[in-house]
Every structure is written in C-alpha cells, then in structure tokens.
Amino acid sequence: MTFKAPFSNLFFLCVALLAVILQPALAADSPTEKLELIQLPPGFEISLFADGVENARQLALGAQGTVFAGSRKAGKVHAVTDPDRDYVANRVYLIDDGLNMPSGLEFRGGSLYVGAVDRILRYDAIENRLDQPPEPVVVSDAFPDKTRHGWKYLRFGPDGLLYVPVGAPCNICEEAGFAQIRRLQADGRGMEVFAEGVRNSVGLAFHPQTGELWFTDNGRDLLGDDLPGDELNHAPQPGLHFGYPYCHQGDSPDPEFGAGKSCANYKAPALTLGAHVAALGLTFYTGDQFPEDYRGQLFIAQHGSWNRSEKVGYNILLVRFNGEGAVTGSEVFASGWLQGQENWGRPNDVLQMPDGSLLVADDQAHAIYHIRYTGAAK
DSSP: OTTHHHHHHHHHHHHHHHHHHHHHHHHHTSHHHHGGGOBOOTTEEEEEEEEOOTTOOOEEEOTTSOEEEOOSSSOOEEEEEOTTOSSSOSEEEEEEOSOSOOOEEEEETTEEEEEETTEEEEETTGGGOSSSOOOOEEEEOOSOOOOTTTOOOOEEOTTSOEEEEEOOSSSSOOOTTOSEEEEEOTTSOSOEEEEEOOSOOOOEEEOTTTOOEEEEEOOOSSSOSSOSEEEEEEESSTTEEOOTTTEETTTEEOTTTOTTOOGGGSOOOSEEEEETOOEEEEEEOOOSSSOGGGTTOEEEEEOOOSSSSSOOOOEEEEEEEOTTSOEEEEEEEEBOSEETTEESOOEEEEEEOTTSOEEEEETTTTEEEEEEEOSSOO
16 A cells, blocks of 8 residues: 555656657647648648548538538548638537448438448438437438448439449459449439449549549459559440459450450440559539639549559549540649658548638548648749
8 A cells, every 4th residue: 555656656657758758749640740741733732621530531511511521430420510611620520420331421402411331321401400410311221231342422413313333342253233333313212223344433423514424443453563453434324334344444354254255345444543543532623713724624532552562542633634525634633641651641532612622531540631722832
C-alpha cells in the first residue's frame, strides 16, 4: 500500500510526458498538415472541409447543402453541415451505422438513398432530421448479398432511374447475375440490366449534354503489374457488353476465359487507365468557378493500387474531351497522397458543389477536402 500513491503519480507523469513528446508527430499526421503535400495546377488550392468522417466514400449533396458520405469498412453513413458556406464544416452527424458496406449514396426529392450490398435504403426528409434520423425504408432488397465487389455507387440518371453496379464476386469468374450495371425506378420497381461485362464499377456519371452514362471499371488482378488497365467506359444505350471476363481493356483476351472469344465483339473502353490505379468516383465539371478549359471535362478519383510492386494512383485524374464529346487524353490534376511508396490518403470520390468548387472524399484519412480556383499561383 505504501508504494501505491507514488507509483500512480509516476505513471501519470510518464503519460503526460509521452503526450508532450508525441504531440508534434500527431499534429504532423493531421490532414491539414498533410495537405501541404498536394500538388495542383497553378491557381488552385486545397483545404480541409471536414475530418472525422470515418472511411468517407461516395458523396451526395442534399437540397439544403448537407454533404452526405457513405463508407465501406466502417458501415456508417455521415452527414456534414456547413451552414455559413465557408467550406469549413460545422458539424458531422452519424445518420446510421452497423450497415453492410453502405458505400454508395444518392439524394433525390428530399430523401437520401444508400446502397448497402444487397439492398437500397431510403431516409426520408433527412435534412430536417439529422439529430434524430428516421428508420430507413427498404427500396429494394433484390441485389446479391455477396460482399466481394458488392459495395455500391448510386446515381440517378436523366431518365429518373437509379443506376446501380453489381460487381463480380471474384477476381475472375463467370457467374450469372453479376458484373452488371442495373437500373430501377426510385420506388424499387422495374429493375433491369442496363450493361454487362462490368467487373467492378465504383463510379457512374452522366454527360451533362448528351445524358449518356460514363463509368469507371477496375480491371482484374494476377496478370502482373501492368495488365490490364482500369477503364473509363461509355454506354450511350442499354444492352452493351464491356468484355469481362472474356476480354480486358478492349484488346486483351483473358488467359482463362478468353479462349474462342474476340475482343471485337465487346464495347472497348473510351480510355484505358493505368493498371491497378483503382479508378472510382467521377464527375463532369459543369461549373464556372474553374477556368473555362475545365468545363465539360471529367474528374476521376484514383484510389490507388494495393497489389502492385510499385504503387500507382492515389490522385485525381482529369480526362479531356473535344467539342464532339470524344476523349482526347488525360492528365493528373491533383497528386501527393502518395509519397514515394507510402500513401497517407486515398481519394475515392469527387463532388461538384453549387459554386463550382470540388469536394474530394478520402477514406484512408477519414476526411473530405475542398478544391477551389483562386486565380493566384501558390
């Protein structure tokens, strides 16, 4: 008993000293400090919009300006409010947790739609109920329950239908009911297959002029560092097949499933991206906050490789289009989440805000960033 008090005091003194020693290191690891590493074109700047948004994945914007964020590993859905519109979040709300990979989100008619592997959920009048979120309505539970590539990305099309990818439940396989993009009515009725041969799409966008679907697709693994490339695909009408599992990147038959198949029989990608870059969320730029030569162009979040001897991706890619709507090339717009072979963040979705600036979700750093154009070089 005589040693209890001194030992206790010594213990707490050591803890306090350790906290002082570690404080600079912890501060250096904060998203705000790390953002100094991000490289952008002259005149652009990036800042922290919100942190503590656990495993932030697809973003959706509410009618009242609420930013919603899904997650994959965390099983949570968050809402971020910024009532004074200064792009520094005032509060992060937890809308729901314990869900099955609720990665994909969409907002329509005052309701938040959440894709959680085998079901689409709907949270009605959600922006008026952030403090006490409602129990969700099940829009549809007619999706497969396999979790590999089962997480979703949701997007309402100009036809009013909800488009939802259904990824292949494997690296490479042929299994009915998977490797598709489906669409359904907002109330869950009328589900149909829109596209096939899509291994793992986690990014959908509709062209602002044509209304046609563009989407990213992640290529298969175990063919080496450089094959096959991820894809940016264009689906101007339903019924197209994009090759998986028979043909990859438009010109590479699969060594197992490609026998007797011709890549010419499938829709080739509009652009082949790097192998294993993990191209995910994307958005066409329609604002006027960025310079004019960005209008009508496409931003893609590249989550970054996990299965390559030298890491690639971890950036925001800009895809250029000509006046006829054809892809002319691509360039890295934002980079720096990968330093050497160490990554401190993984961008996975981009969302255009009403003023024309962009938000970027980072599920590794549990953060959402804000990118704007100031007209002045850094």
